[in-house]
Amino acid sequence: SIAVNPGFVRSDIWKDVHGIPLLGSVWDAFMATVALTPAQGAATSVAAATHSFPNPPPLYLVPYYVPSWAWLPFELYGPF
Numbered sequence: 775s776i777a778v779n780p781g782f783v784r785s786d787i788w789k790d791v792h793g794i795p796l797l798g799s800v801w802d803a804f805m806a807t808v809a810l811t812p813a814q815g816a817a818t819s820v821a822a823a824t825h826s827f828p829n830p831p832p833l834y835l836v837p838y839y840v841p842s843w844a845w846l847p848f849e850l851y852g853p854f
Contacts, residue, residue, distance in 0.1 A: 783815035
């Protein structure tokens with residue numbers, strides 16, 4: 775089995791932030807700049823479901839490059 779991380783995705787989970795005065799517009803600009811699109815976030819799930827991995831398969835897929843020396847910042851956010 776393979777665990778997947780969709781990454782920091784600009785999805786409807788953040789929809790309530792839009793209604794907060796001032797913060798909503800700042801949040802929208804922030805999300806448009808740094809968050810992944812839903813299609814990009816789905817890439818790890820699609821890969822886990824459709825890709826033929828060597829045996830044994832990787833245990834954990836992330837949509838970012840995660841260097842072993844600095845995994846935490848890149849586990850939360852990184853380039854797609």
